[in-house]
Amino acid sequence: MTKRQYHLLELFYIISGSFLTAVGIALFTTPAKIASGGVSGIATILFHSFGFDTGLSILVLSVPLFLIGVAIFGKEYGIRSLAGTLFLALFTSLLNRIFGYGGVLSYENPQSILLSAIFGGVMMGIGVGLVLRSGANTGGTDIVAQILARFTPLSMGSSLFLVDALVIGASAYIFSLEMALYATITVYITATVIDRVLLSFGTRSAKTVFIVSEKLQVIQKEILEQLGHGGTILSGLGMYTGLNRPVIMTVVSNHKVAQLTNIVHEADKRAFMIVQEAYKVLGEGFSPIEEETWAGLSDVTQSKPKKRS
Structure with missing residues (x-):
């Protein structure tokens, strides 16, 4: 594969992945009031609170985070993040214009919310997985999580969970606890599908x-x-x-x-x-080695034979 073909393949992953992610946001999670973490979750809250277009909100919220990412991780990282952010914002706005802000399901039926949580999570999982496959990301709070993972003992997974938890917590206050629980379902499905997509390309753990x-x-x-x-x-x-x-x-x-x-x-x-x-990675940037140490000591203590009287 030539260098040009390689870059074209990367671009295909970014564009197709951003589009599928936008489908999940514009047609499923946002109309259902499911703020499933990240910038898209914040954009969903802003749409239902103030009527702001979700695509535009994603772009505006991601710009300062993009600049921070460039300053910390370099220009190459910034270019990839910018591409993912621009395509995601563009496709989300276009889908809103084409299908409207009500999505494709009727929310007079309560089951539609659950269907939106499931299918929104699947679409976003496939989309984000493809974008990550290219070495890029969709910007937004992914950058915040990467910064936390770099400068704190938290792993990337823990950082993403923390950021998403804050957004879901805000949705529980603004919408309802039930909607926050639906958002939790979406986050779980998204994360699971991302792992499946990456696994299909031979990148496991x-x-x-x-x-x-x-x-x-x-x-x-x-x-x-x-x-x-x-x-x-x-x-x-x-x-x-x-x-x-x-x-x-x-x-x-x-x-x-x-x-x-x-x-x-x-x-x-x-x-x-x-x-x-x-199989297992312990230390800076991954799982803290102290947790494994104490777990091991605990196992030894629990299995220590008792003295006979």
């Missing part, structure tokens, strides 16, 4: 990646700046050439594997990569 390349310094710099990940430089010796071949070993979460592949591909088309499943 965290990955251990080994990289051998003559452009090691360039790749190392991009991993640090674009992904916000560290790694380890291992000493290696080429069996055929007998030359020293330093090897990068890094661990990345499932949704960043595609972005890492893009980085390596752009830096060195002759690079050699090995991607392996990481």
Whole structure:
């Protein structure tokens, strides 16, 4: 695959993923008053409170977050995030104009809310999964979660949960507790479907990646700046050439594997990569190692045999 074809494939994922996400927002969750976290959830609250167009709200809310993301993660990250944000806002507004703000279901039937929670979650899960596959994201509070994951002990998943929980909590106050529970269903379905989409492309759980390349310094710099990940430089010796071949070993979460592949591909088309499943990853940027330590000590304490009297 040529570099141009590679970028066209990425663009296809971003556009198609943004469109499917917009379908879930414009036709299902927003009309049903389901604020399922993120900027789209805030946009849903603003629409039902003040009548603001959801697509426009997504764009306006995402701009300052986009600028922060550029400042922290670099221009390449910013371009990808901007593309996802623009397409999502555009498609959401277009769908609102075409179908109206009432969606495609009749909410005189109570079952329509549950159907919107389910199908909205499925559509957004597929859409966001495709966008993440390209190495981009849909902007908004995804950026906030990535910032939290980088500068706090929270993992990416925990950061996303925290941000979504705040939005859902606000929806419980503004709409009702029942609507917040529907939103929780949507968030769960969305997260599950995202994992399924990423799994279908062979990116399951965290990955251990080994990289051998003559452009090691360039790749190392991009991993640090674009992904916000560290790694380890291992000493290696080429069996055929007998030359020293330093090897990068890094661990990345499932949704960043595609972005890492893009980085390596752009830096060195002759690079050699090995991607392996990481059963459990403990430490900075992933699960805190202290939790596992205390869990292990607790297991040992509980299984310690009692003294005989």
